Amino acid sequence: MPTTRRFSQDPAGRPGAAQTTVKAASSPARQALLKLGLARDIDLALHLPLRYEDETRITPIASAREGASVQIEGVVTGSQVQLHPRRQLVVTLQDASGSCELRFFSFYPSHHKTMGVGVRLRARGEIRGGFWGRQMLHPVVKGASAELPAALTPVYPTVAQLPQAYLRRAVATALARVALPETLPAELAPPALVFDSQNGLQRPWGLRDALTFLHHPAPDVALAALEDRSHPAWQRLKAEELLAQQLSQLAARRERDQLAAPVLRPAAGAAALHEQLLAALPFQLTAAQHRVVEEIARDLAASRPMHRLLQGDVGSGKTVVAALAACVCIDAGWQCALMAPTEILAEQHFAKLIGWLQPLLADRGRGVAWLVGGQRKRERAAMLEAIADGTAALVVGTHAVIQEQVQFARLGLAVIDEQHRFGVAQRLALRKKLLHLGQEPHMLMMSATPIPRTLAMSYYADLDVSTIDELPPGRTPIVTKLIADSRKDEIVERIAAQVGAGRQVYWVCPLIEESEALDLSNATATHQELSEALPGVQVGLLHSRMPAAEKKAVMEEFKSGRMGLLVSTTVIEVGVDVPNASLMVIEHAERFGLSQLHQLRGRVGRGAAASACVLLYSTGDSGRLGETARERLKAMAETNDGFEIARRDLDIRGPGEFLGARQSGDALLRFADLAGDTGLLDWAREAAPIMLERHPELAAQHLERWLGGKSDYLKA
Ligand code: ADP
Numbered sequence: 112m113p114t115t116r117r118f119s120q121d122p123a124g125r126p127g128a129a130q131t132t133v134k135a136a137s138s139p140a141r142q143a144l145l146k147l148g149l150a151r152d153i154d155l156a157l158h159l160p161l162r163y164e165d166e167t168r169i170t171p172i173a174s175a176r177e178g179a180s181v182q183i184e185g186v187v188t189g190s191q192v193q194l195h196p197r198r199q200l201v202v203t204l205q206d207a208s209g210s211c212e213l214r215f216f217s218f219y220p221s222h223h224k225t226m227g228v229g230v231r232l233r234a235r236g237e238i239r240g241g242f243w244g245r246q247m248l249h250p251v252v253k254g255a256s257a258e259l260p261a262a263l264t265p266v267y268p269t270v271a272q273l274p275q276a277y278l279r280r281a282v283a284t285a286l287a288r289v290a291l292p293e294t295l296p297a298e299l300a301p302p303a304l305v306f307d308s309q310n311g312l313q314r315p316w317g318l319r320d321a322l323t324f325l326h327h328p329a330p331d332v333a334l335a336a337l338e339d340r341s342h343p344a345w346q347r348l349k350a351e352e353l354l355a356q357q358l359s360q361l362a363a364r365r366e367r368d369q370l371a372a373p374v375l376r377p378a379a380g381a382a383a384l385h386e387q388l389l390a391a392l393p394f395q396l397t398a399a400q401h402r403v404v405e406e407i408a409r410d411l412a413a414s415r416p417m418h419r420l421l422q423g424d425v426g427s428g429k430t431v432v433a434a435l436a437a438c439v440c441i442d443a444g445w446q447c448a449l450m451a452p453t454e455i456l457a458e459q460h461f462a463k464l465i466g467w468l469q470p471l472l473a474d475r476g477r478g479v480a481w482l483v484g485g486q487r488k489r490e491r492a493a494m495l496e497a498i499a500d501g502t503a504a505l506v507v508g509t510h511a512v513i514q515e516q517v518q519f520a521r522l523g524l525a526v527i528d529e530q531h532r533f534g535v536a537q538r539l540a541l542r543k544k545l546l547h548l549g550q551e552p553h554m555l556m557m558s559a560t561p562i563p564r565t566l567a568m569s570y571y572a573d574l575d576v577s578t579i580d581e582l583p584p585g586r587t588p589i590v591t592k593l594i595a596d597s598r599k600d601e602i603v604e605r606i607a608a609q610v611g612a613g614r615q616v617y618w619v620c621p622l623i624e625e626s627e628a629l630d631l632s633n634a635t636a637t638h639q640e641l642s643e644a645l646p647g648v649q650v651g652l653l654h655s656r657m658p659a660a661e662k663k664a665v666m667e668e669f670k671s672g673r674m675g676l677l678v679s680t681t682v683i684e685v686g687v688d689v690p691n692a693s694l695m696v697i698e699h700a701e702r703f704g705l706s707q708l709h710q711l712r713g714r715v716g717r718g719a720a721a722s723a724c725v726l727l728y729s730t731g732d733s734g735r736l737g738e739t740a741r742e743r744l745k746a747m748a749e750t751n752d753g754f755e756i757a758r759r760d761l762d763i764r765g766p767g768e769f770l771g772a773r774q775s776g777d778a779l780l781r782f783a784d785l786a787g788d789t790g791l792l793d794w795a796r797e798a799a800p801i802m803l804e805r806h807p808e809l810a811a812q813h814l815e816r817w818l819g820g821k822s823d824y825l826k827a
């Protein structure tokens with residue numbers, strides 16, 4: 112009950128009461144400030160209100176309308192504790208125009224006195240009408256002695272340990288004290304300086320102007336413009352923020368360009384490893400694969416570290432591109448690491464790459480090493496040795512690859528699959544694996560979740576992007592159907608038919624938010640049910656809690672084709688490759704994100720057989736699927752294009768899905784909104800290089816202001 116707390120923190124009419132509260136809360140409050148990242152004056156000055164309260168005027172009680180949030184002032188003419196229907200303190204406040212009852216359900220005996228008869232009070236809250244006259248429930252109450260503020264009162268985002276009053280004071284002090292030199296050179300005026308001629312807003316908004324205004328706006332401001340952040344003061348701030356973001360990425364990129372990386376030139380002739388691999392492959396590369404291989408090869412041959420994102424829809428064939436890059440690296444005498452987010456995925460890469468590369472590497476006296484979490488000690492020790500002495504030319508694994516004990520002899524290239532599933536810290540750790548030679552490895556990040564253009568331009572401005580925009584030939588498009596889960600029986604028949612025809616089927620169980628245990632019991636029950644409904648079909652179960660060895664055994668069975676149906680939680684989400692699988696059933700599809708559904712769907716349609724994906728949806732108690740849920744699922748049925756789906760997902764869910772760990776913990780954009788502020792983003796993209804070029808000191812100052820110590824995160 113926030114109202115109760117507010118009242119007890121700021122007890123009525125006690126002079127200096129608020130001061131005492133602040134002192135008492137000083138230490139935990141200060142800690143809370145730090146936790147919110149509000150360490151420097153500038154951080155506080157940039158901590159902007161969520162909303163405002165109007166304490167600038169007093170409304171005569173008689174003219175306060177029901178439902179309105181108002182501030183009234185008067186003298187207490189009655190104060191008593193009522194016991195029925197609920198224990199409560201009822202205070203009657205009277206001004207020249209009328210009276211109003213203030214009711215408190217939670218109060219201390221002292222309040223009875225501080226709001227005693229004859230005391231003059233100010234109360235702020237929502238007016239309720241009612242037969243018995245006007246009332247306010249749990250109003251915020253203050254002594255009436257203070258002057259009315261001239262500006263709206265800011266309400267800041269805060270946490271429990273940090274009282275609003277304390278935070279307000281901290282922000283106000285910081286704002287008054289902080290130096291806010293302008294960092295935007297006149298030639299780079301943001302579009303926010305072009306003003307709206309209505310509202311009398313035709314003056315240049317400097318940073319200080321904008322901040323002062325946003326913390327303490329005049330009471331006559333158009334609140335709507337403040338709320339939707341279209342007000343020029345907001346625009347000015349968002350422009351600053353976007354510029355900082357672009358600058359930091361550009362700066363990170365230039366810094367990286369100064370670093371040395373091994374020059375990896377492809378060997379020439381038929382004896383080159385990559386030529387041998389191409390000759391051994393059972394297929395021809397697509398034109399798109401050729402193109403991205405070229406782009407990567409060009410980067411590898413340069414002496415600055417590559418930092419490239421390889422994006423391509425599910426099934427577009429990124430793995431072989433990575434393998435070819437690895438070949439170039441290995442031929443040049445260096446090691447390549449390939450890191451995948453899950454063991455299953457790492458395993459698959461391993462199986463394929465070993466199949467492709469091991470015979471070729473063996474001829475050269477080198478091999479492939481494999482590192483995962485639950486490995487046996489002896490095996491692991493042998494792997495570590497091979498990695499350290501350089502005989503392991505290729506190292507495949509999970510997070511185990513970046514552990515400290517893993518010492519590469521000469522890591523030249525690191526490939527990160529499903530990069531958005533890895534944290535920034537992990538990517539940084541990988542980069543550091545080569546520092547002992549005074550160099551940086553080249554980095555290739557792969558993603559099947561295509562990043563929409565606006566995001567690529569803003570969050571990934573420091574990355575080079577290669578895109579595989581075509582699928583290998585011979586794939587039949589996946590047909591996607593939406594079916595209500597009341598028709599499960601039909602689906603079971605369909606599964607039986609597919610398995611009867613020698614095909615295989617995935618059944619994905621729903622994600623139950625925040626409960627792995629429930630996920631599990633649900634998957635187990637479904638497994639049981641389907642086993643009973645499909646006698647004669649081998650039905651397997653895969654979930655995230657299973658020991659690695661067991662997972663592996665289940666995957667083996669499925670891959671071998673003996674297992675007809677695999678029931679699983681979302682552990683199969685990424686990268687599993689069984690071309691004989693032709694039907695995917697996703698239960699409670701309405702609970703998944705679009706990109707996630709797309710990834711899941713990509714598990715089928717990998718062979719030549721016609722494939723289908725059934726999105727089972729549950730209508731719940733209402734008997735119908737909500738409008739947005741229907742829209743989203745319809746989008747899935749309408750297109751197989753991952754980019755189109757990503758675009759729609761961005762519209763529906765915002766950028767979180769795509770950014771992964773990059774933005775976790777510190778949202779890099781607090782104020783600007785990529786979808787809404789494209790004009791400002793364009794400006795910032797143009798301004799950043801000019802600023803670095805012509806005004807490097809201002810650029811540094813600007814970055815320091817906005818990012819302080821956080822810019823490290825942008826380098827990964
Ligand atoms: P993803 O991009 O989703 O990681 P994979 O690399 O797993 O896709 O490739 C999907 C499947 O397509 C694999 O079986 C792979 O061997 C196969 N493949 C890759 N490139 C081609 C190609 N040019 N022609 C035919 N099949 C290909």
Ligand code: MG
Nearest residue numbers: 429430528686
């Ligand atoms: Mg893949």
